[in-house]
Amino acid sequence: MEGMARSNSSRKTDTIAGARRPEVRLPPLVPYDGEGLEPDGDYDGVRFDGVDLADESGPGARFMDCALDGCAIDRTELVRARFIDSVLTGVRGVGTDLAGASLRDVEVVDARLGGVQLHGAVLERVLVRGGKIDYLNLRKARLKDVVFEGCVLSEPDFGDAQLVRVEFRDCVLKRADFSSVRMESVDLRTVAELDIARGVERLAGAVISPAQLMELAPAFAAQIGVRVEA
Template structure:
């Protein structure tokens, strides 16, 4: 079956993929002050860089048999497309828009999503393990059990919607923003998070076990509910209120018993 492209054969290169240091307009990084323990001095957390998408005119996607492994999809508009159970492992999506698509049990393992916007997608068991998401917006998604373990996310905005049981074990997140969304039992075990922000975001029963956090801003997470990994919060910034909420968990981690006076 021929690849679905915008008129070019598979293997053609229309333009080089964007490097980490290119393809977007770089702006000075904002720095936010955060008090340190005991009020001694100040520390800063570097703000995440958000994707700046400018999609070109898109061609409607024609479903002539479904996705193809290692397929090449360029400047296509997937609108209300049912991708349930389809195999797009290793595929490349560049300058695409996916709107209202069903992704139940879709296999996108090791796929590359570049300069792409996903709006209102839904599905259970979507496999994006070891995928690359760069300059991607995921808006108002309703997902459950999404597999992103071992994936690389760079300049990604996840805004609105609800994601249950998100698996990000051993993933690498850099310049990622979770905004106005609900994350239920997300698993960041062994992941590396650098310049990651949670803005007006509910974080419920999050697993940070063995994770590495660098410039992670958790102050906008309400609630901030950790099931594991409170000892991994070095490199993150939290609010005074969150510190009080986490006090019982921190005490348990340190082996401190808190008893009232008899």
């Protein structure tokens, strides 16, 4: 009985909680026929198909049951915007401002973005699949049940963010900044390329593979002041 108890305890310790993925089922949508985003605008059941939203301003806008397909969002201001039960496919842009935004039950597919500002944002049940995002700013953001899958994140900044049940699956992390991050049930085991620029000492709460441990060993040793010499 004692041995069985130890075995059960070991299994519980080795198990990491998986992220809950969004289950977005969009209703019939109406095409967007507006002339630009509005501050605190309310968009419910709208399809934005190839719409050029570059330089538009819609702080505080709410997007519920919406689809954004192939839209340009260069320098679009969406501070404190809310995306709920929505799908963003093939969106592209540089300098999109989503600071303090809220994304819940959202799928982002094949995005091509650069310098996206999501600092202080809240992401819950979000799937980012495919595409490439450069210089993603998630400082002080809260991520819960978020999956990055098959995408490339170049120099993402997770500084002082809180990550709970976050999975990085078959994706590339280049020069990631995990400074002062807090992690709980973060799965990095299937990352294709794990390159941590800062914050390797903040991986408590994450699970990595044995191969990744070997790759990160020099960084871990340097962090605690151990010299490794032949």
